[in-house]
Amino acid sequence: MTAGLEIAGLRVAYDSIRGPVVAVDGVDFTVGHERVAxxxxxxxxxSTVGRAILRLLPPSAHIAADRMTFDGIDLLGCDERRMRRVRGGRIGMILQDPRHALNPVMTVGRQIVESYRAHGGIGGTEARRRALDMLAAVHIRDPERVFAAYPHQLSGGMGQRAMIAMVLAAGPDLLIAxxxxxxxxxTVRHSVLAILDELVIAHGMGLLIITHDLNLVATFCDRALVMRAGRIVEALPASGLAEAHHPYTRALFAAAPTL
Amino acid sequence: MxxxxxxxxxxxxxxxxxxxxxxxxxxxxxxxxxxxxxxxxxxxxxxxxxxxxxxxxxxxxxxxxxxxxxxxxxxxxxxxLQMVFQDPYGSLHPRHTVARTLAAPLRLHGVGERDRRIDAALADVGLDRRFRYRYPNQLSGGQRQRVAIARALILExxxxxxxxxxxxxxxxxxxxxxxxxxxxxxxxxxxxxxxxxxxxxxxxxxxxxxxxxxxxxxxxxxxxxxxxxxxxxxxxxxxxxxxxxxxxxxxxxxxxxxxxxxx
CATH class of the missing domain: 3.40.50.300 (P-loop containing nucleotide triphosphate hydrolases)
Structure with missing residues (x-):
């Protein structure tokens, strides 16, 4: 069968005082070696879909699916020990705000080294060398300084790139962003996208981007899945967003102010 | 100018x-x-x-x-000179109703006919009278920003x-x-x-x-x-x-x- 992420009939409901609230209501899609939005x-x-894939939802969430696999691994059925190897190792996740994802009392370098050692099984010296290389790879000009810095000493753009370096250090086959x-x-946005782009093109990584920015989707991604009220209302090639058929997609695209 | x-x-x-x-x-x-x-x-x-x-x-x-x-x-x-801020979640007092939020600038500047002005200010931003009694947590992001705009405009x-x-x-x-x-x-x-x-x-x-x-x-x-x-x-x-x-x-x-x- 095909490799990558396969999801069919994904449903997520949250418990609430007034009974279950359905957040995701039967979603089907796949992600191969491509950029999917x-x-x-x-x-x-x-965002609930993104977190459900890694089972990173709070206990009040109930996840069910007809099928949710990655390279044949049953993401819903496998035990927590197996899941820990998938998370970070096979499937990485980067979030909007680097300040919440990086450990504030640990230097950036130590966090990337830890990621290498946990997932790559390599020694300290080698991990340090690779961490510095990775910081350079995410276009950080002075890797030695950033390696020794704490997250609060970095700007938003630098922090975001440091977090990407940490996630990529584990060498994931699929990245949920x-x-x-x-x-x-x-101006920083596009150099971060270029890093992800290169990983998809040169290393065959799969990329699932969760976003509200249709302009980014139209110019960066291969395919777009448009969600509304827990359902995918339209799936189409990203470059065809401007000619979408579904009235919701059309309205969304028309609402964005452009130059 | x-x-x-x-x-x-x-x-x-x-x-x-x-x-x-x-x-x-x-x-x-x-x-x-x-x-x-x-x-x-x-x-x-x-x-x-x-x-x-x-x-x-x-x-x-x-x-x-x-x-x-x-x-x-x-x-x-x-x-x-009035200002509308970026964050509609942070710029409205969470424990004040919309009416109280809109009355504050009128009170500070000693402007009368407050009830009429509050209703008019809400109508201008497309919110009806019922919103007077709501708290910010009962409003969507867009509604909150409408209230913030009404607050800026209420002093004309x-x-x-x-x-x-x-x-x-x-x-x-x-x-x-x-x-x-x-x-x-x-x-x-x-x-x-x-x-x-x-x-x-x-x-x-x-x-x-x-x-x-x-x-x-x-x-x-x-x-x-x-x-x-x-x-x-x-x-x-x-x-x-x-x-x-x-x-x-x-x-x-x-x-x-x-x-x-x-x-």
């Missing part, structure tokens, strides 16, 4:  | 003086909308906050209709300062709020100064805009010049390029040139 507005369920660039300035 | 001349602002951080705004000048005619665009740290919000009277220590000249605005301002001067100011008024909102809600701001300006001949990092938003609302970088204005041009890409500086051109979307060929060529490997 999950697009939608707040509350559409797009939840609004990876919306906290960044436009 | 609002005129800013040679405005400089510096902050003191741990014994060092950090210049945030360096010699910024621009003029906005009455009834016009002027945009300040730039990336984080460019000083655009500091310019806006200084005009609003929220920063005490600055050099230069700020004039409204020929009258200089000092660091200390009287009530009439404060009334004609001549100038409204807008600090990223839609960046916390979804695109469809953003479009509604931008339409609302545009309509209110035309109906009341308001003067706007809008700060945003989003060129699309600035071009949608403003006729003229200044690009800021490192505390300085790099370039001032009309919105239509920005639309056509007819700008003079490389920095402004770069901003336009970036906001048009990702360019795979250009970026991959840069990556290849840098000769950096990723594994």
């Amino acid at each position: 999950l697009v939608g507005e707040s509350g559409s369920g797009k 939840d609004e990876p660039t919306s906290a960044l300035d436009v | 609002i005129r800013v001349e040679d405005l400089s602002v510096a902050f003191r951080a741990g014994g060092r003086v950090v210049p945030a705004v360096r010699g910024v000048s621009f003029a906005v005619p009455k009834g016009a909308a002027f945009g300040l665009v730039g990336e984080s740290g460019s000083g655009k919000t500091t310019v806006l906050r200084t005009i609003a009277g929220l920063i005490d220590d600055w050099d230069g000249r700020i004039e409204v209709d020929g009258v200089p605005m000092g660091a200390k301002r009287d009530r009439a001067a404060r009334r004609q 100011p001549a100038i409204v300062l807008l600090d990223e008024p839609t960046s916390a909102l979804d695109v469809s809600v953003q479009a509604e709020v931008l339409d609302l701001l545009d309509r209110l300006r035309r109906e009341r001949a308001l003067t706007y100064i809008l700060v945003s990092h989003d060129l699309g938003v600035v071009v949608r609302l403003c006729e003229t805009m200044a690009v800021m970088r490192n505390g300085e204005v790099v370039e001032t041009a009309t919105a239509s010049a920005f639309r056509k890409g007819a700008v003079a500086t490389d920095y402004a051109r770069g901003l336009i390029e970036s906001s048009r979307g990702y360019r795979r060929e250009t970026r991959m060529a840069e990556v290849a040139e840098a000769g950096i490997r990723t594994t």
Whole structure:
């Protein structure tokens, strides 16, 4: 069978005082060696899908699916020990705000080294060398300084790149990126995207981008899945967003102010 | 008419003086909308906050209709300049109802007929009377920003300062709020100064805009010049390029040139 992520009939409901609230209501899609975007507005369920894949939802969430596999691994059925190897190792996740994802009392370098040692099984000296290389790879000009810095000493763009370096150090085959660039300035945004792009093109990584930015999707991704109220209302080639058929996709695209 | 001349602002951080705004000048005619665009740290919000009277220590000249605005301002001067903040979740008091939030500026300025004015202000931003009794946590992001706009307009100011008024909102809600701001300006001949990092938003609302970088204005041009890409500086051109979307060929060529490997 094909490799990559396969999801069919994914449903997520949260417990609440008034009974279960359905956040994701039967979602099917696959991600191969490509750039796929999950697009939608707040509350559409797009971030819940991203977290459900790694079972990173709070205990009040109930996940069910007809099928949710990655390279044949049953993501829903496997035990927590196996899941810990998948998380970070096979499937990485980067979030919108680096300040919440990096450990504030640990230097950036130590966090990347830890990621190498945990997932790569290599020694300290080698891990340190690779961490510095990885910081250079995410276009950080002075890797030695950033290696020794604490997260609060970095700007938003640098922090985001440091977090990406940490996630990529584990060498994931699939990266889930939840609004990876919306906290960044436009000029930095595109160099971060170029890093992800290169990993897809040169190393065959799969990329699932969760975003509300249709302009980014149209120019960066291969396919777009448009979500609304827990469902995928339209799936189409990203370059065809401007000619979408579904009225919701059309309205969303028309609403974005452009130059 | 609002005129800013040679405005400089510096902050003191741990014994060092950090210049945030360096010699910024621009003029906005009455009834016009002027945009300040730039990336984080460019000083655009500091310019806006200084005009609003929220920063005490600055050099230069700020004039409204020929009258200089000092660091200390009287009530009439404060009334004609109102501000809408970026975060509709943080700028409304969580334990005050919408009516109480809207009554506060009226009370401070000793304005009568409060009930009538509150209803009118809500109607202007497309909210009906029932919203008077709601708390912020009972409102959506768009509704909160409408309340913040109503609060700014309830004193009938001549100038409204807008600090990223839609960046916390979804695109469809953003479009509604931008339409609302545009309509209110035309109906009341308001003067706007809008700060945003989003060129699309600035071009949608403003006729003229200044690009800021490192505390300085790099370039001032009309919105239509920005639309056509007819700008003079490389920095402004770069901003336009970036906001048009990702360019795979250009970026991959840069990556290849840098000769950096990723594994």
